[in-house]
Amino acid sequence: MPKSYPLEVESIGEDVYIVISRGHHDIHEFMRAVRADFSWPLGVPTHIWMKTRPSRDPGYTCFYDVVPEGTRGAWPATHVQEAWGDDSYEANFPTGAPGKQESPHA
Numbered sequence: 001m002p003k004s005y006p007l008e009v010e011s012i013g014e015d016v017y018i019v020i021s022r023g024h025h026d027i028h029e030f031m032r033a034v035r036a037d038f039s040w041p042l043g044v045p046t047h048i049w050m051k052t053r054p055s056r057d058p059g060y061t062c063f064y065d066v067v068p069e070g071t072r073g074a075w076p077a078t079h080v081q082e083a084w085g086d087d088s089y090e091a092n093f094p095t096g097a098p099g100k101q102e103s104p105h106a
Contacts, residue, residue, distance in 0.1 A: 005076070009033050012064050017042060017082040020050070020064070025078045028097035031089055034080065043083030044092050049074040 005023030007030065012018050017040040021030060027045040034042065051074050053063045067074050085091065 007033050009037060011038065013081065018079070019081075020077045020079050022075055022077055024076045027078065028093065030078045031080070031093075032096065041082060041084050042080045042089055043087050044089050045078050045080040048077050048079045050077045050079075051075070 005021070007021050007023070007025050009019050009021050009030070012020055017038075019034050019038060019040075019042065021033070024047040030045050031042075049067050049069045049071065051065045051067045051071060053065055055062050066079075080089070083089070
């Protein structure tokens with residue numbers, strides 16, 4: 001049985017806005033969680049595989065590498081990074097999710 005991961009967003013970018021959560025989550029639920037903490041210009045989330053690599057640099061605890069599925073030690077991630085204009089999540093999903101209508105009282 002595959003391991004399940006809670007939806008917990010984490011900023012891992014330095015020069016570029018990057019937010020991840022371990023596990024392949026619904027992209028709209030993921031973006032609601034992201035938007036609760038971050039207002040950065042971000043694109044449409046994708047499902048990728050990552051591996052954590054320890055750091056010898058005292059400024060970092062680890063580094064995150066994108067790897068092919070099946071790589072030893074890889075874990076699933078929902079990933080989104082900086083994007084502007086037509087590439088942004090909001091430009092692609094103005095109401096947050098297909099078929100979902102925004103409340104006029106929001």
